[in-house]
Amino acid sequence: MLAWTCVGAGKTTLTEEQRRLTAESFEYVWTTVRDKHWDPKLGGLDWQKVHDELRPALDKATTMDEARQVMSRMLERLKQTHFGIIPGDVYVEMKGSDRGGEKEETGTGGPGIQVRVIDGHALVTDITPDSPAAAAGIRPGWEIVRIDGKPIDKPLRVIEKEEAGSTLLGLSLTASVSARLSGDIGTPVKVEFRDGADKRVERTLDRVKPRGAVAHLGSLPPLHFWVEERKIANVGYLRFNMFFEPDALMKAVTTVMKDCAECRGFVVDLRGNPGGIGALASGLAGWFTDRGGTQLGTMYLRTGPIHFPVFARPAPFHGPLAILVDSCSASTSEIFAGGMQDLKRARIFGTRTAGAALPSMIERLPDGDGFQYAFANYISEGGKVLEGSGVTPDEEVKLARRDLLDGKDRVLERALQWIDAGGK
Amino acid sequence: MRGSLRITGLALCAAALPLLAADSLPKAETIMDKSVEAMGGKAAYEKLHNMVITGSMELKGMNIKGSMTSYHSAPDKMLVEVEIQGIGTIRDGWDGKVAWELSALQGPRIKDGDERAVAEREGDFNGAVHWRDHFKEVVTQGIEKVDGKDCYKILMTPKEGSPETQYFDKETNLPVKVEMTLKGPMGEIHTEGTLGDYRKEGDLLIPHKTVQKAAGQEITVMFDTVKFNVDIPKDKFDLPDEIQALLKKKAQ
Numbered sequence: 001m002l003a004w005t006c007v008g009a010g011k012t013t014l015t016e017e018q019r020r021l022t023a024e025s026f027e028y029v030w031t032t033v034r035d036k037h038w039d040p041k042l043g044g045l046d047w048q049k050v051h052d053e054l055r056p057a058l059d060k061a062t063t064m065d066e067a068r069q070v071m072s073r074m075l076e077r078l079k080q081t082h083f084g085i086i087p088g089d090v091y092v093e094m095k096g097s098d099r100g101g102e103k104e105e106t107g108t109g110g111p112g113i114q115v116r117v118i119d120g121h122a123l124v125t126d127i128t129p130d131s132p133a134a135a136a137g138i139r140p141g142w143e144i145v146r147i148d149g150k151p152i153d154k155p156l157r158v159i160e161k162e163e164a165g166s167t168l169l170g171l172s173l174t175a176s177v178s179a180r181l182s183g184d185i186g187t188p189v190k191v192e193f194r195d196g197a198d199k200r201v202e203r204t205l206d207r208v209k210p211r212g213a214v215a216h217l218g219s220l221p222p223l224h225f226w227v228e229e230r231k232i233a234n235v236g237y238l239r240f241n242m243f244f245e246p247d248a249l250m251k252a253v254t255t256v257m258k259d260c261a262e263c264r265g266f267v268v269d270l271r272g273n274p275g276g277i278g279a280l281a282s283g284l285a286g287w288f289t290d291r292g293g294t295q296l297g298t299m300y301l302r303t304g305p306i307h308f309p310v311f312a313r314p315a316p317f318h319g320p321l322a323i324l325v326d327s328c329s330a331s332t333s334e335i336f337a338g339g340m341q342d343l344k345r346a347r348i349f350g351t352r353t354a355g356a357a358l359p360s361m362i363e364r365l366p367d368g369d370g371f372q373y374a375f376a377n378y379i380s381e382g383g384k385v386l387e388g389s390g391v392t393p394d395e396e397v398k399l400a401r402r403d404l405l406d407g408k409d410r411v412l413e414r415a416l417q418w419i420d421a422g423g424k
Numbered sequence: 425m426r427g428s429l430r431i432t433g434l435a436l437c438a439a440a441l442p443l444l445a446a447d448s449l450p451k452a453e454t455i456m457d458k459s460v461e462a463m464g465g466k467a468a469y470e471k472l473h474n475m476v477i478t479g480s481m482e483l484k485g486m487n488i489k490g491s492m493t494s495y496h497s498a499p500d501k502m503l504v505e506v507e508i509q510g511i512g513t514i515r516d517g518w519d520g521k522v523a524w525e526l527s528a529l530q531g532p533r534i535k536d537g538d539e540r541a542v543a544e545r546e547g548d549f550n551g552a553v554h555w556r557d558h559f560k561e562v563v564t565q566g567i568e569k570v571d572g573k574d575c576y577k578i579l580m581t582p583k584e585g586s587p588e589t590q591y592f593d594k595e596t597n598l599p600v601k602v603e604m605t606l607k608g609p610m611g612e613i614h615t616e617g618t619l620g621d622y623r624k625e626g627d628l629l630i631p632h633k634t635v636q637k638a639a640g641q642e643i644t645v646m647f648d649t650v651k652f653n654v655d656i657p658k659d660k661f662d663l664p665d666e667i668q669a670l671l672k673k674k675a676q
Contacts, residue, residue: 036640089515189525217510220489246528287532298611301640311533314547314669340595363485375640 013062020068020365025365026058026335029071029085029373032363033078038302038377042078064088067370081168081356081387082331082391086221086370088334107222109185110178111205113138114272116326117173118399122152124193125404132205139196140403146192147180167355167390170327183207196405205422215244216275219362219370225249229256232267232412235419236260236317240271243276243332246283253287257317265320265419267412268336271350275331278308278359284336285310287347288321296339297386299359299376306376308335310343318424322415325329325391326399330354335378342382345424348393349415355390452578460552462597468627469550473486473498474656478649479632481506485643488521494598502547517661518547523669526568532666534674538607541585558582567594570601570618598622598629613638625650 014022033042054074061067068085075083112131113123122144127134144152163169181189183407185207192202212226226242229252236256240249260266266288272299281296289312296308323337323346334357340346358374365371379385395418397411418424460466472498481490490508495501500520507513512528523535523543535543545551545558561581568577568591575591582588588604598619605614615638619631632647663671 215510218483218486220510244510250528250531277529283527283530293609295609303614303640305611306460306613306639307609307611309530311530311609313531314666361486364487 012064012284014064014067018064021066021367022061023058023363024054025367025369025371025374026074028072028237028365029371030074032371032373033075036302036375037078038300038375040144040302045077045353048291050058050074059164060077062369064369067367071369076341080358080374081354082358082372082374083358084372085365086362087370088370088374090384090409107185107209108182109190109207109209110182111191111207112211113181113191115144115174115181116171116399117156117177118157119403121401122156122173122177123401123404125399128211131211132208133203133252136203136205138193138203138205139405140407141196141401141403142234143194143401144177144181144191145194145200147177148190148191150180152177152180167327167352167388170351171330171354171356174328185209212241212250213245215242217244219364227235227252229253231256231259231263232416234262234264235416236263236266238267238271239275241272243278243280243336246277246280247267249280249382250283253284257287257315260317261315263317265322265416265423266317267322267324267415268346269412270333270337271324271326271331271411272328273333274328275335275356278332278335281332281336281339282308282310285340285345286313286316288317288340289294289343290316290318291343294343295381296335297380298380301376310339314325317422318337320419322418323348324411325350325353325393326350326411327354329391330356331358334386334391335380338380338382338384338386341394342380342384347395347415347418348391349395349397349418350393350411351396351398352392353386353390355388357390376421378404449564449566450576452564452576452580455564455576455597456555456562459592459599460555462478462588462629463552464626464628470548471627472652474549474653475653476649476651476656479647479649480671481508481645484644486641489505495656495660496547496549497656497661498549499546500544500549502543502549503661504614515664517667519661519663520547522663522671523547524663526666527665530665532670533609534667534670535608538585541582542606544549545582545586551570555642565589571620573600575600591614598631620659621646626652 034047055072058070061070070084079280083139110131112128113124114126116125122136124140124142126140127138156173159172159176163172183189187207188204190202190204192200195201210224212224215223215225223242223244225242225245227249229238238253238256285296289310292312294310296310298305298307323340325337325348327366330353334353337348341348357378359376359378360372360374362370362372395414403410426673435596477494481492488508490506494504496610502518504516514528515526517524523540525531525535548550559580560583563579565577565579567574576594578590580588580590586605586607588602590599593600595670600619602617604613615636617634619634621631621633622629623632630650634645636643665671
């Protein structure tokens with residue numbers, strides 16, 4: 001469940017060859033869903049009718065953007081997450097270019113601001129260290145009011161209306177603000193905030209490359225991965241932005257575990273983590289359970305079920321385990337959190353997750369775009385369908401502006417209190 | 425990955441003791457023996473005491489690529505190391521007693537059941553020659569087309585683990601396809617592997633291309649080099665520390 005943003009124009013008129021390739025791509029997308037969706041009946045959707053309705057629109061498309069929109073509309077009919085068209089432009093992101101002997105990164109970046117929309121307000125929840133936002137003195141708890149002169153409340157209200165009742169609402173709201181902050185690396189973004197004293201302040205911030213190292217995996221566009229491991233008052237703490245880079249992630253877990261044999265508890269912070277490689281949920285779970293033969297859940301493919309087994313590490317951590325989630329925790333994060341909750345191995349703190357937990361893969365289409373499609377449904381070990389419902393925390397703890405301004409992380413604090421009490 | 429590798433190298437023509445097949449069909453035992461001969465013959469196999477294979481692999485459609493090196497040593501040692509871009513290293517081994525995996529994704533684990541049985545068969549160096557040691561029954565079930573060619577279909581029931589079906593080219597006697605439903609921690613997964621691009625390596629014919637289909641995914645493995653009777657470090661097949669730790673814990 002990774003959000004892709006269009007960074008290229010895709011507005012030039014299609015050549016004859018491009019027309020042929022987009023037509024081929026359309027058919028590939030349609031056929032893949034027909035043949036590989038776990039539900040051969042597609043929940044009663046007349047897929048042939050969808051094809052016949054949209055193919056003329058594809059043939060009329062004059063630009064890549066239009067062709068992409070037609071294919072996206074086709075996938076939207078499924079009303080499921082993890083189906084989408086990824087603009088081919090993102091694949092050329094972050095290609096290094098030598099300028100003056102120094103390697104410079106190109107592509108999409110941001111000013112280093114993490115956002116959540118809480119009670120209708122776009123609040124800064126975290127600032128990337130050493131980022132332009134940090135240098136400009138932006139603080140958690142500040143509210144984003146305008147971006148590049150445009151008020152953001154209007155688009156937020158539209159999304160709230162369109163996605164009312166959906167578990168995806170929080171994720172969509174956050175993605176909407178984040179997308180507006182993002183842009184080509186090196187370009188500025190003008191942001192108007194309401195600061196801690198409720199004063200309107202405006203800052204022009206440079207967009208820089210995202211935090212972390214560039215990660216590559218197959219047909220996925222390049223992504224930035226970071227992991228943070230530390231101890232907080234003799235409690236292990238692990239946070240990472242995506243389930244990628246297995247070597248780096250597991251190395252970090254190994255490091256913190258070595259140092260944490262006597263820890264009073266452990267916190268895995270998955271807030272904002274959109275998922276990644278599904279098998280890493282199993283790999284991470286093995287650090288926290290001794291119970292061999294268990295599983296986090298099962299994915300149901302058209303060919304049959306496949307479990308997410310947990311293989312216990314030689315010396316797993318036995319103390320209280322808290323997992324922190326929010327509306328932007330999705331996919332593999334939900335598989336891990338939901339499974340550990342069902343196994344009664346962890347207590348979940350935060351807010352309900354995105355409910356976007358369909359196992360998917362990404363392929364390149366003939367026209368150069370990426371095509372993400374879910375190939376399985378997922379049911380957690382406790383029998384819950386996470387898609388559309390998400391993981392409900394054992395303890396709901398919401399962020400509040402006042403707490404953020406005071407430098408408090410109530411979700412983490414509550415988890416630490418629980419650990420202090422011996423996990424009871 | 426394991427599935428694709430299990431049908432490579434010397435282990436690929438392991439088979440079983442045949443019972444009576446349909447009258448019009450040759451006995452499975454005869455087909456198996458002919459297959460060993462087609463691959464180079466018992467004498468050629470017995471000249472060998474180890475083998476190292478290098479190659480590449482790719483997951484179809486996903487653009488995930490990797491490299492692999494497998495080590496096989498008489499009488500019963502095997503190690504397969506796969507390095508996948510963006511994933512890391514996955515190592516599978518059999519030291520004559522323990523079947524194990526050490527994965528960048530899922531950590532260390534000891535295999536049992538079907539997985540152990542398959543590792544034991546694969547790990548038997550020159551298992552092609554003494555295939556009778558591993559299977560209690562083989563039956564010729566018929567003739568079916570594989571890639572347009574008539575093949576003998578043989579159901580093979582091992583002494584340990586689930587049965588598998590192998591297909592042998594009627595004309596060349598070479599194994600060209602293997603099917604099996606493997607019971608493991610991920611459930612029952614049907615795998616289908618095809619073998620091709622047979623090339624002479626020393627006195628043996630070795631398939632240089634295998635395509636494995638399982639759970640809707642397709643992995644192609646291509647061999648670049650196959651070397652026999654080379655120097656393999658003595659400790660190459662030693663159990664990794666993590667696996668030893670798991671065994672120690674299991675024994676407690």
